[in-house]
Amino acid sequence: MRDRKTDHSTIIGDVVGEPVTLNRKGNALTVSLRKSLRGKLSADRRGYGANLDFGGVSCVLVAPGHIAKAEEETSEEDTVHIRVLRISARKYIVELEENDDEFDMTERSTDNNISKVLHAIDEKRREGSLDFADRDVLEDALSRLDDEGEGIVSEARKRLHEPSVK
Amino acid sequence: MSSEWSFRFAEKTFLQVLEERGRSLLQQLQGAADNISDTEMAVGAWEAFDAFKERILKHSGNKTDPGAELEPALESGQPMPGCFYFKVGGWRAYYHLDESELVCSGIYICHDDDDQEEALSIVLEDARKTMSPDKPRGAG
Numbered sequence: 001m002r003d004r005k006t007d008h009s010t011i012i013g014d015v016v017g018e019p020v021t022l023n024r025k026g027n028a029l030t031v032s033l034r035k036s037l038r039g040k041l042s043a044d045r046r047g048y049g050a051n052l053d054f055g056g057v058s059c060v061l062v063a064p065g066h067i068a069k070a071e072e073e074t075s076e077e078d079t080v081h082i083r084v085l086r087i088s089a090r091k092y093i094v095e096l097e098e099n100d101d102e103f104d105m106t107e108r109s110t111d112n113n114i115s116k117v118l119h120a121i122d123e124k125r126r127e128g129s130l131d132f133a134d135r136d137v138l139e140d141a142l143s144r145l146d147d148e149g150e151g152i153v154s155e156a157r158k159r160l161h162e163p164s165v166k
Numbered sequence: 167m168s169s170e171w172s173f174r175f176a177e178k179t180f181l182q183v184l185e186e187r188g189r190s191l192l193q194q195l196q197g198a199a200d201n202i203s204d205t206e207m208a209v210g211a212w213e214a215f216d217a218f219k220e221r222i223l224k225h226s227g228n229k230t231d232p233g234a235e236l237e238p239a240l241e242s243g244q245p246m247p248g249c250f251y252f253k254v255g256g257w258r259a260y261y262h263l264d265e266s267e268l269v270c271s272g273i274y275i276c277h278d279d280d281d282q283e284e285a286l287s288i289v290l291e292d293a294r295k296t297m298s299p300d301k302p303r304g305a306g
Binding site for chain 2: 086088089111113114116117118120121122125130131132135141144148149152156159160
């Protein structure tokens, strides 16, 4: 276990973490962000925040928001959205969606009938009435398919390269 | 408890489907015989399936973080709890991740062109059989 006096950084990995000082201001908490950390966030513009709660460990996401302006002044920034999806108690996905109006959710959304199938399967899984096999059985199944397909696929590929075949 | 994930695969809706669909594609290849256009299509379909099963095999080797390779399955824009998938060509493999037990369960395989209503009726029929009084819960 770590010494409580040592640094308890919660940001490790691809995103560079930097020290941030938190100050109490009445009932609010203020944060001073160094230039390297604030990126293009500006005090002149409205921002929005979201608390990404990892079961008691808070991580606050701050993103620029919209400013009401004339239609002709709409900038590219107004057509992008930062979508945050909580996919489990310990995992979020944060991603940029450009031009939300045109974003095709059908590619991401599960087909209605597939979700019904998944719910039915999941119910069986929770009841313990779904039979499972381990990775060895998967490997055997794939190996069998490869063996069965080897000759058939190479024959078919050969046929494709024979000029006489019509 | 081990910090490595373990993998398991639903016999009927994952493994059996994988084998049946593979064999069906091989039959298409044989059936295409001397028709060049049919052969081209059948070879293309097999290659897409081959890439899909390679991905399944590779994913099942990621014992440190299998969820990192998966997208959340969304239902009306919201994630279905514990349900994830990856897509290779028109093929999709769905998994359930149990983060507390570190178990990744392959639960369902399908193709974009599949008739999901038929798949649903098969799964529900199977569920009814499992739940019938003749067969106790949890039995094969």
